[in-house]
Amino acid sequence: MPLLLPQLPTGPTYGILAEFATPADLYHACERVRDAGFTRWDAHTPFPVHGLEGAMGLRRSPLPWIVLGTGLTGAALGFVLQWWVHATAYPLVISGKPYFAWPAMIPITFELGVLFAALGAVLGMLGLNRLPMHHHPLFKSKVFERVTDDAFFISIESWDPQFDQSATGKLLESLGARRVELLECE
């Protein structure tokens, strides 16, 4: 299973970058790279490509579970906070309602649930993507600048057990890569 690690590969070589001309070329190349058993690699596109995660063999993200956890935590926190304030710490009669007037607590419980879920989603996404990351060896490649414009890339990192400088390069060329480039770590 592909898994990007926060650290960079050890050794002088970061990996191999291959450029593809169209999303279809990239898609089919990803299927072959996946089937070849590579695990430490990634695909880079200027826009989302439908079904690419399947072609890459990516697992489902654990993010929904993080969001569920933080959302429920927020809702519970909101409810307990209000219960503690209104029913125990500072009991006051407000508009003739009981101290523990649960309907009045629903809006804040809901809002805190949403707030925590949203924070969980954003921070969880950043964490799972190892962001923010200030620099990456891929940025040294001149052709990689077109990843935000009109080019499609596959990068295979050098510490992948299947990685072999010449064989992997040849594989990517045989998959229709327009250009294959070796990248150094520093």
Added chain:
Amino acid sequence: MIPERDRVALRPEQVTIPPGHPWNRIPVLGAVCALLGIAACAILGAANPKQFFFSWLVSFLFFLSLALGALFFVLIQYAAQGGWGIVLRRIGETIFAMLPVMAALFLPLVLGLRDLYSWAVPGAAEQDALLRWKAPYLNVPFFLMRAALYFGIWSFIALLYYRGSRGQDVTGDPGVSARLRRLAGPAIIVLALTQTFASVDWIMSLTPHWYSTMFGVYFFAGSFVGFIALLSVVAVAMRRAGLLDTVISAEHLHDIGKLLFAFTVFWAYIAFSQFFLIWYANLPEETIWYRARMEGSWMTVSLFLMAGHFVAPFFYLMGRTVKRKGATLAVGGAWLLAMHFVDLYWQVMPTLHPEGVRPSALDVAALVAVGGCFVAAASWLMRRQALVPLRDPRLAESLAFENV
């Protein structure tokens, strides 16, 4: 024009009910149910007409709301130029084509206005200052005129869209889609207004002293949840029966599930907001409606609604796998359909039985009668048409639809 590569060739057996298929028997089964239900209503209702009219009202509202939800579902897809749901649109069209049938099923209620609505009892306004003040709106002739207007407008929109879509099956004219799209915005506004007034007339005026400015939205929310729930059950049942099984994919089920989840939350949001504002302000003329539903066994139903119409389906429908698998989605849909019925029962019945929940054989009889008519007519229509809009310009997009 559709590019050649996007043209879809659906074989007739993929999109029609083939001869000899068990679903060909549903219209007859529905008609038998309808006749048995009507006979039971006649026998039991003669002894207890008041109960009959209330039971009929609940079942009538249940199926009416499903048809109105279907109309909104199709209109909003036209208005937003939605592509994913084209393969489901004919199911929606068939269900909202039942609106003229619902007009006929409204007629028994006309005989029971005095039993249903306290303001319709002759002389009621003389003894009641509030009813006197509301009499220019709440009087029998105007009430019937409005009902005729609602059904006229709904039937007009329903037939306009149904015939347009069926016509496109033959002509393949993409101009039909463009014309119906332009009309969809105004039609949604008209639908929202008529549906709001209809809910005020038929449900809210059961308690004529009471009012809630959110009631129309509440009725809408329930009707849309009800329709999506029905859609999920029908879509899964069709796939199981070998109809559209190559057309409706897990991707479409996933989106039905998302809508079901979203509008379950929307229903809860509206239902709670209505309750919350009234509970907090604590004004007697507003709290009276909830007071009746927070006493005795009605309170049990209120709590059951909260748990069954929101909390349980909220967590059940949250996951991705549940929505993508036919069996689990249909279970959620069938449950919410039942809860939608409970919701309407809870809105209507405390007027008749303020002392507590009093289930009646007439509740079942009316449900079978109205439901039998509805299912018979809808499944009869299903047999006579393609099960998807065959030549809609976006059909290819819908068939190839994938969730990101």
